[in-house]
Amino acid sequence: xxxxxxxxxxxxxxxxxxxxxxxxxxxxxxxxxxxxxxxxxxxxxxxxxxxxxxxxxxxxxxxxxxxxxxxxxxxxxxxxxxxxxxxxxxxxxxxxxxxxxxxxxxxxxxxxxxxxxxxxxxxxxxxxxxxxxxxxxxxxxxxxxxxxxxxxxxxxxxxxxxxxxxxxxxxxxxxxxxxxxxxxxxxxxxxxxxxxxxxxxxxxxxxxxxxxxxxxxxxxxxxxxxxxxxxxxxxxxxxxxxxxxxxxxxxxxxxxxxxxxxxxxxxxxxxxxxxxxxxxxxxxxxxxxxxxxxxxxxxxxxxxxxxxxxxxxxxxxxxxxxxxxxxxxxxxxxxxxxxxxxxxxxxxxxxxxxxxxxxxxxxxxxxxxxxxxxxxxxxxxx
Amino acid sequence: xxxxxxxxxxxxxxxxxxxxxxxxxxxxxxxxxxxxxxxxxxxxxxxxxxxxxxxxxxxxxxxxxxxxxxxxxxxxxxxxxxxxxxxxxxxxxxxxxxxxxxxxxxxxxxxxxxxxxxxxxxxxxxxxxxxxxxxxxxxxxxxxxxxxxxxxxxxxxxxxxxxxxxxxxxxxxxxxxxxxxxxxxxxxxxxxxxxxxxxxxxxxxxxxxxxxxxxxxxxxxxxxxxxxxxxxxxxxxxxxxxxxxxxxxxxxxxxxxxxxxxxxxxxxxxxxxxxxxxxxxxxxxxxxxxxxxxxxxxxxxxxxxxxxxxxxxxxxxxxxxxxxxxxxxxxxxxxxxxxxxxxxxxxxxx
Numbered sequence: 001x002x003x004x005x006x007x008x009x010x011x012x013x014x015x016x017x018x019x020x021x022x023x024x025x026x027x028x029x030x031x032x033x034x035x036x037x038x039x040x041x042x043x044x045x046x047x048x049x050x051x052x053x054x055x056x057x058x059x060x061x062x063x064x065x066x067x068x069x070x071x072x073x074x075x076x077x078x079x080x081x082x083x084x085x086x087x088x089x090x091x092x093x094x095x096x097x098x099x100x101x102x103x104x105x106x107x108x109x110x111x112x113x114x115x116x117x118x119x120x121x122x123x124x125x126x127x128x129x130x131x132x133x134x135x136x137x138x139x140x141x142x143x144x145x146x147x148x149x150x151x152x153x154x155x156x157x158x159x160x161x162x163x164x165x166x167x168x169x170x171x172x173x174x175x176x177x178x179x180x181x182x183x184x185x186x187x188x189x190x191x192x193x194x195x196x197x198x199x200x201x202x203x204x205x206x207x208x209x210x211x212x213x214x215x216x217x218x219x220x221x222x223x224x225x226x227x228x229x230x231x232x233x234x235x236x237x238x239x240x241x242x243x244x245x246x247x248x249x250x251x252x253x254x255x256x257x258x259x260x261x262x263x264x265x266x267x268x269x270x271x272x273x274x275x276x277x278x279x280x281x282x283x284x285x286x287x288x289x290x291x292x293x294x295x296x297x298x299x300x301x302x303x304x305x306x307x308x309x310x311x312x313x314x315x316x317x318x319x320x321x322x323x324x325x326x327x328x329x330x331x332x333x334x335x336x337x338x339x340x341x342x343x344x345x346x347x348x349x350x351x352x353x354x355x356x357x358x359x360x361x362x363x364x365x366x367x368x369x370x371x372x373x374x375x376x377x378x379x380x381x382x
Numbered sequence: 383x384x385x386x387x388x389x390x391x392x393x394x395x396x397x398x399x400x401x402x403x404x405x406x407x408x409x410x411x412x413x414x415x416x417x418x419x420x421x422x423x424x425x426x427x428x429x430x431x432x433x434x435x436x437x438x439x440x441x442x443x444x445x446x447x448x449x450x451x452x453x454x455x456x457x458x459x460x461x462x463x464x465x466x467x468x469x470x471x472x473x474x475x476x477x478x479x480x481x482x483x484x485x486x487x488x489x490x491x492x493x494x495x496x497x498x499x500x501x502x503x504x505x506x507x508x509x510x511x512x513x514x515x516x517x518x519x520x521x522x523x524x525x526x527x528x529x530x531x532x533x534x535x536x537x538x539x540x541x542x543x544x545x546x547x548x549x550x551x552x553x554x555x556x557x558x559x560x561x562x563x564x565x566x567x568x569x570x571x572x573x574x575x576x577x578x579x580x581x582x583x584x585x586x587x588x589x590x591x592x593x594x595x596x597x598x599x600x601x602x603x604x605x606x607x608x609x610x611x612x613x614x615x616x617x618x619x620x621x622x623x624x625x626x627x628x629x630x631x632x633x634x635x636x637x638x639x640x641x642x643x644x645x646x647x648x649x650x651x652x653x654x655x656x657x658x659x660x661x662x663x664x665x666x667x668x669x670x671x672x673x674x675x676x677x678x679x680x681x682x683x684x685x686x687x688x689x690x691x692x693x694x695x696x697x698x699x700x701x702x703x704x705x706x707x708x709x710x711x712x713x714x715x716x717x718x719x720x721x722x723x724x725x726x727x728x729x730x731x732x
Contacts, residue, residue: 305638362659366627367646369637378643
């Protein structure tokens with residue numbers, strides 16, 4: 001039925017950002033696992049298992065950080081970004097569409113085993129929200145903030161806490177690229193003093209705070225804190241919707257690998273960035289949603305077989321996140337596997353002759369166990 | 383007068399090598415046989431069995447019971463066998479009291495070999511004469527092809543044992559050529575008996591192993607079990623029919639139990655060979671060994687279980703592919719004076 005004959009080769013020459021707006025499966029064979037629906041808002045169960053295309057400029061604007069590394073490599077190789085529409089993502093989008101923004105923000109926790117697609121689901125949701133015009137606060141990996149930090153400064157704002165200038169400035173830069181428009185619209189509500197000479201007046205656009213943080217790296221973490229506080233205060237007013245997307249939220253509670261100068265371990269609350277983020281993730285504000293992912297791969301001091309929220313968040317984290325909606329992500333279903341395999345075949349990623357046969361497909365399915373990451377790594381050398 | 387007798391101070395050394403292997407006299411062998419029979423009766427009495435009906439197998443069992451040994455080499459363990467099996471056959475002395483040899487070909491050096499060649503040639507001439515007689519009488523020549531596929535000639539070692547003397551490769555090949563020439567003639571059936579002395583049957587189907595039939599569980603799904611071992615790891619596998627290709631090991635999924643691709647490939651091999659990747663479900667339990675040994679053990683167990691689902695020809699293919707053979711490699715023993723089984727200590731010049 002899936003006729004990978006000459007029809008595919010000629011169709012593949014056709015342009016990727018589509019010409020025909022309908023996807024009628026009977027006509028073009030490639031449309032069986034592709035969808036021309038670029039707008040996540042219009043994705044329904046009908047589109048489940050299919051890959052949709054994100055134009056490259058949007059990718060650069062919406063995802064300056066946040067896509068998994070291997071996916072970024074794939075984008076570079078294939079010169080297009082194709083994301084699969086899967087059930088957990090559709091579920092999340094349905095909840096988001098139906099949620100009432102007057103109520104406090106609902107928390108969603110995406111969890112699942114290693115390599116099943118949690119980060120990709122998060123990115124799908126982020127893309128949807130940015131298309132809808134929300135303000136997206138995307139933290140690519142909270143684990144980066146609790147380990148391998150070279151510089152820790154004592155915070156000027158609060159003597160107990162520690163600053164991380166490098167990570168904060170990197171994040172501010174990416175935040176600027178993704179949310180240019182909002183930085184001009186949102187105005188500060190208080191006066192903030194950065195040091196003896198610098199201060200930001202009331203009513204200035206938030207962009208100035210960000211510039212300040214980027215220019216004066218020492219106070220970057222404080223700048224981040226200010227940005228977060230402003231956004232949180234202004235979101236219930238309703239002028240914009242806020243999405244807080246955190247990948248690897250289990251890093252915010254638990255332990256860190258950082259040590260103070262007197263070799264005593266640092267707990268996450270003592271880091272400014274983590275502290276502010278914890279405040280964001282609390283659901284005491286309204287007008288948006290909080291979508292988080294658990295991640296075992298970057299987590300510290302947790303066994304590799306742990307993947308449920310209880311195990312990875314620990315008691316503290318679980319209590320802090322308590323009323324949340326869990327969204328499990330599992331391995332590929334047979335249909336999703338077929339469409340992923342078909343995509344690799346179409347892009348001629350699988351060069352081995354045997355990979356084109358039915359037996360080869362069964363072999364790939366067996367060896368990867370329908371796990372997206374394993375399939376990706378297997379298909380690499382082929 | 384004293385006569386000087388030359389005596390050497392050094393005693394003549396016995397040249398052990400020149401005398402060859404120990405020669406047993408006939409009387410000695412006879413005595414050994416008597417002792418063996420007596421010992422057999424004593425042993426039977428000891429074990430409480432009937433001395434008259436005490437076979438060699440009973441002797442072996444009794445000896446293994448009375449003298450248990452942990453040595454690996456079976457030949458090194460204590461054994462009690464008939465003297466003809468223990469003492470190798472030797473040639474009796476070939477010449478009489480006057481020093482004159484019995485056989486006319488003695489001075490050729492290889493008397494039995496040459497006498498054998500002469501005999502075989504005589505048979506050949508016989509057949510040719512018979513053939514000529516038949517052609518003279520115009521009778522049809524019988525041509526029944528001997529089944530050469532199921533038989534082979536005696537090997538060089540076996541021939542040496544039969545003739546009790548050493549042969550060279552060249553001699554052996556000449557003899558075999560002569561036999562083949564003999565067999566190629568049409569009327570070779572006359573000397574069939576003689577030829578059969580030098581040919582052996584080759585067992586066509588090695589190891590007829592019984593294949594168990596399929597069993598059916600409560601739901602009506604066919605399943606079969608298999609066991610496998612590899613280097614201290616042992617595994618049991620239950621393969622179910624009408625499955626989707628899911629495999630569970632010790633209660634966990636194979637992706638979690640075998641994170642390494644190589645192990646999963648080993649598991650995949652039997653199914654891939656038979657082309658039944660997505661058709662069977664498998665539940666296995668495995669213990670012992672390491673990661674690779676467990677994978678090999680499960681592979682063997684699943685191949686054995688799959689035999690019941692598959693035709694005989696495919697079983698033969700699996701056997702030839704090596705899926706059904708137990709891997710005999712185990713960890714080699716560490717020797718004293720060396721660091722490991724093969725590695726020697728670092729050699730220091732001084």
